[in-house]
Amino acid sequence: KCSVISGPNEVERLSQENENGDVIYSKVLSGDRKVFRLETVLDATPEEIHHILWKVEEMHQWNPSIKNIKVLKQAGPETMVTHEVSAETAGNLIGQRDFLSVRHFSRQESCIYLGGAATHLETFPPQKGFVRAEDGPTCIIIEPLADDTGRSHFTWLLNMDVKGWLPKSIVNQALPRAQVDFTRCLRRRLAEGPTQRHTNHHPPTVSRAGQTPHTHSLTHTHWS
Numbered sequence: 137k138c139s140v141i142s143g144p145n146e147v148e149r150l151s152q153e154n155e156n157g158d159v160i161y162s163k164v165l166s167g168d169r170k171v172f173r174l175e176t177v178l179d180a181t182p183e184e185i186h187h188i189l190w191k192v193e194e195m196h197q198w199n200p201s202i203k204n205i206k207v208l209k210q211a212g213p214e215t216m217v218t219h220e221v222s223a224e225t226a227g228n229l230i231g232q233r234d235f236l237s238v239r240h241f242s243r244q245e246s247c248i249y250l251g252g253a254a255t256h257l258e259t260f261p262p263q264k265g266f267v268r269a270e271d272g273p274t275c276i277i278i279e280p281l282a283d284d285t286g287r288s289h290f291t292w293l294l295n296m297d298v299k300g301w302l303p304k305s306i307v308n309q310a311l312p313r314a315q316v317d318f319t320r321c322l323r324r325r326l327a328e329g330p331t332q333r334h335t336n337h338h339p340p341t342v343s344r345a346g347q348t349p350h351t352h353s354l355t356h357t358h359w360s
Contacts, residue, residue, distance in 0.1 A: 158319055160312045170308060171295040174315040178290045180326045182248045182278040185288055188325055189250055189276065190241060192218055198325040199318060203232075208260060215240045217255060221266065230298050230310045233269040236260060250276040270297045290319070 148162045158176040165171055178185060189195075196202045201223055209217040220235040239252045253272030262268040277291040294315055298307055 154316070156320070156323065158316055160315060162308070162312070165295075169295070169297075170304075171293060172312050172315060174290075174292040174294070174312070174319060176290050176319060177281065178288050178319075178323065178326060179286070180288060181286060182246070182280055182288050184326065185278050185290070185322075186241065186248045186250065187330075188322070192216075192220075192239070196223075198328075199321045201314065201317060201321075208236075208257070214242065217257070219260065230302060230307065231300070232266060233298060234263055234266040235269055235271055237271050247277060247279040250278075267298075267300045269299050271295070292319075 149159070156176060158174060161173045161175075162170055163173070188198075192205045193207060196204050203221040203223040205218050205220045207216050207218055211217070216239050218235075218237055218239055220237065222233045222235075224232050236255055236257060237252045238255045239250070241248065241250045243249070252274050254270035272295055274295050275293045277293075279289050281287045281289055292315055294311055296311060298311075
């Protein structure tokens with residue numbers, strides 16, 4: 137059984153550790169907004185994980201839940217605006233969505249932060265045939281294990297408004313399941329190693345600037 141802590145501002149553990157060591161928690165924030173936190177360990181360095189995740193236009197090659205991601209604007213080496221379309225996959229409780237997001241990465245000491253939040257462009261309004269969902273803010277935190285430099289602790293804070301008329305109960309089932317599915321696909325991709333197909337372009341060197349403001353409110357949420 138899941139261990140549940142009652143109360144609107146308490147943490148709820150949604151799952152026991154699975155065979156990969158993934159554990160998911162949830163917490164209700166102000167405005168009855170629920171954010172999900174996945175924690176696990178990956179067999180790769182933070183730089184190797186960042187290298188794959190920052191090459192967003194290749195993500196559909198290893199993650200079947202994504203139809204495509206296109207970089208619309210590059211605001212320096214650390215920030216970009218992207219348009220993402222989710223795939224029509226079997227068992228998708230939410231249905232196909234598109235997202236217009238700002239993505240940013242930074243580094244503090246040994247930790248790499250990948251943050252994102254929804255944005256709006258007059259030149260890129262919602263597309264016909266899609267419900268435009270909104271991220272954010274959302275954040276991935278990657279840090280090396282203290283006792284194993286070849287592995288990383290991976291934390292993903294997912295905060296999403298899927299829009300539409302879906303019941304909250306459906307959304308709150310689908311989002312943590314999507315986190316587990318994504319992490320499973322990421323593990324497979326990491327196991328492939330730096331194949332030629334995935335290494336035509338190299339991401340920029342990770343900066344040592346402070347955290348992006350978009351990630352601040354989630355990374356400083358009290359989860360204990």
